[in-house]
Amino acid sequence: MSVIREAGVVVGYHYYFQFVRELVSPHCQCIDTGMRKERERAQMAFECAETGKRVVVMSSGDAGIYGMAPLIYEMGRERETDVEIEVHPGISAFQKAAALLGAPVGHDFCVISLSDLMVPWMKIERRIRAAAEADFVTAIYNPKSHERYWQLYRLKEVFLEWHDGDTPVGYVRQAGREGETVRLTTLRELNPEEVDMFTVVLIGNSQSYVWKGKMVTPRGYSKAPSPPPAPPRGRDAIRMVSPPLGEVGRGLGQSIMMESFRRIRSELTNRNVPIDRLWPLIHAIHTTADFEMEHLLYVDAGAVPHIFDAIREGRVHTIVTDVTMVASGIRKAACARYGVEVKCYLQDERVMAMASEQNITRSQAGIRLAVEEHPDALFAFGNAPTALMELCDLMRRGKAQPVGIVAAPVGFVHVCESKYMVKSFVNVPKLIVEGRKGGSNIAATLVNSILSWDDAAELKPGRDV
Numbered sequence: 001m002s003v004i005r006e007a008g009v010v011v012g013y014h015y016y017f018q019f020v021r022e023l024v025s026p027h028c029q030c031i032d033t034g035m036r037k038e039r040e041r042a043q044m045a046f047e048c049a050e051t052g053k054r055v056v057v058m059s060s061g062d063a064g065i066y067g068m069a070p071l072i073y074e075m076g077r078e079r080e081t082d083v084e085i086e087v088h089p090g091i092s093a094f095q096k097a098a099a100l101l102g103a104p105v106g107h108d109f110c111v112i113s114l115s116d117l118m119v120p121w122m123k124i125e126r127r128i129r130a131a132a133e134a135d136f137v138t139a140i141y142n143p144k145s146h147e148r149y150w151q152l153y154r155l156k157e158v159f160l161e162w163h164d165g166d167t168p169v170g171y172v173r174q175a176g177r178e179g180e181t182v183r184l185t186t187l188r189e190l191n192p193e194e195v196d197m198f199t200v201v202l203i204g205n206s207q208s209y210v211w212k213g214k215m216v217t218p219r220g221y222s223k224a225p226s227p228p229p230a231p232p233r234g235r236d237a238i239r240m241v242s243p244p245l246g247e248v249g250r251g252l253g254q255s256i257m258m259e260s261f262r263r264i265r266s267e268l269t270n271r272n273v274p275i276d277r278l279w280p281l282i283h284a285i286h287t288t289a290d291f292e293m294e295h296l297l298y299v300d301a302g303a304v305p306h307i308f309d310a311i312r313e314g315r316v317h318t319i320v321t322d323v324t325m326v327a328s329g330i331r332k333a334a335c336a337r338y339g340v341e342v343k344c345y346l347q348d349e350r351v352m353a354m355a356s357e358q359n360i361t362r363s364q365a366g367i368r369l370a371v372e373e374h375p376d377a378l379f380a381f382g383n384a385p386t387a388l389m390e391l392c393d394l395m396r397r398g399k400a401q402p403v404g405i406v407a408a409p410v411g412f413v414h415v416c417e418s419k420y421m422v423k424s425f426v427n428v429p430k431l432i433v434e435g436r437k438g439g440s441n442i443a444a445t446l447v448n449s450i451l452s453w454d455d456a457a458e459l460k461p462g463r464d465v
Contacts, residue, residue: 003088004056009048011041012058019177020058029053038068042075049083062090066113066141094139097172097200100182102214104170104202109137114144114151121151121417128155132162137208137217140201143171144192149396150424152192152201157423159203163187168204168215171195184215192424260286269294276304279456280431280449287445296434303429307378307404308453311338316403318343318377319447320370322363322387326380329444334451343377345369363387371400378450380406382443385418392421395428404429406446408438 004010004023014032017024024030029048033041041057049055059067069087076085098105110131116124131138138159143152159167165188173181173196183194187203195201208217264285265278273281277299284293310316319335319342321327327344335342345351345366354365363384370377371394379402381388388409394400407422407430409415415436422430431446449456 006054007056008053009045009055010058011045011048011055013037013041013060016058016060019060038071039075042068042071045072046075046079046081046083050081059090061092061096063087064089065092065111091176093172093175093200094141094202096175097139097170097182097202100172100175100180101170101184101202102211102216104168104204104208104215104217105137105139106217106219107137107205107207109139111139111141113141114148114155115142116148116151124151125154125158125416128158132159135162135205137205138203140203142197143199143201144195145197149192150392150421152195153424154420156187156190156192159187163203163206167206168208168210169201170215171199171201173199175200184210184213257286267291274301275456276302279453280304280446283445283449284433284442287441288439290437292437293433296437298423298430298432298434300430303404303431304450304453304456306429307450310403311340311378311451312454314339316376316378317341318374320344320367320374320377320379321443322346322366322381322409323383323440325440326382326443326447329441330380330447331451334448338451340451343370343374360390361386364390367391368394375400376403378402378404378406378447380443380447381409382406382438382440383409385409385411385414388418388422389414392418392425395425402428404431404450406431406443406450408433408443408446410436410438412436 001023004020005025007025007028009029009031010017010020010024011031013035017030017032031041031044031048045055045057057063057068057072059069061067063069064087072085076083094105094111112124112127112131113119114124140152140155142148165186167187168184169187169190170182170184171194172183173179185191190201202215204215204217207220208215210216261282264282268281268291277297280299281293281297284297285291307316317340319330319340321330321342321344323346324344327342330342334340346362348366348369351362351365351369354360354368355362358365361384364386367379367387367390370379371391379391381391388407391400391402391405395402405422405428407419409418415438416434419432419434422428423432431450433442433446
């Protein structure tokens, strides 16, 4: 406090001045700037200090943790300045949040920012995965914003690969400020929609627990890891002891396909797979001969029957694809049976004009036009992540309400991110080939698995082969 009172100049983000107004001397010069003007603030601070003035640069929390201190040192080195730099410690938001929650950082912890303005998302995800695997208590800064809406969903998904769903999670909004709110939940129940940029999230480790409404991480010996959860039972799972696939089908093609399905099912690692995931999974493996699909194919519970019912009942008449290869692989007889039209806008003259005028890819332009004409279609992506990202943006803006999405773009640039984005739309039924794999053939076969859902009960594929 005395440092601010003795300052001749105070430089900072304008929002923070309200918190120090009573500490600033009447003769002090206050220089405030808007958000994302960090370099400008640092430069003004040095210009004032180099004239002999005593300058304070404000950061919220601790200046050395996601604050201005590193930038001041960097700029000091760039300017080769003789100005003396001092860093005065503060209380970081995660420390204040931890105190409000109880004692969640009593053991090894780390802090991760989800802001990808200056750090590529894939590097952030590697850090997330390392923290989850190493069982760190993890504090999350910048968890969500208007533009950054899917990253916390992805973080939750990664942590659930390594942590029990009952792991305590706390989050605090406006810690230490007016409107402060504190919430305790579990990793399973964490709802990213309740979190914003003013929130700090704290995820416990395998030893963390809740006692009397407080989150505690003991400083003690590690417990033995919990055994893996038992496979699902009852009506939520279909045991792999269903009746044989049946007799030979209507033709040689169907006969071969049925035998292929029988062999695939016998080689699956998981012997308990819900039928609404099993059906598209076997289709995907049959098309690719890649049993890694057992780990890569994500299917929302009930997605396949939900989309199928909408098509069968005539509530949806259009399937939109990102490229013509996907469209060509969708079975024509199945579409004819339900009066469904498959459309790809990639070669549409209007799309070519739009892509040129707006400097976007043709696949993006195709999705924009498709949404204008068929906002409630089934959308299938087998090639272009930019097209999938475009649909996500249009959904966020309320312009698209797809009956379902098949997300299987393939490649190396923005592919994983596009799938993380679409996964955050929890109310839209989805089938996603996670990671970098995918392709037009997989997207088409997943659509075919939806169109043939009424054959799934007896696992008799190939009616339209």
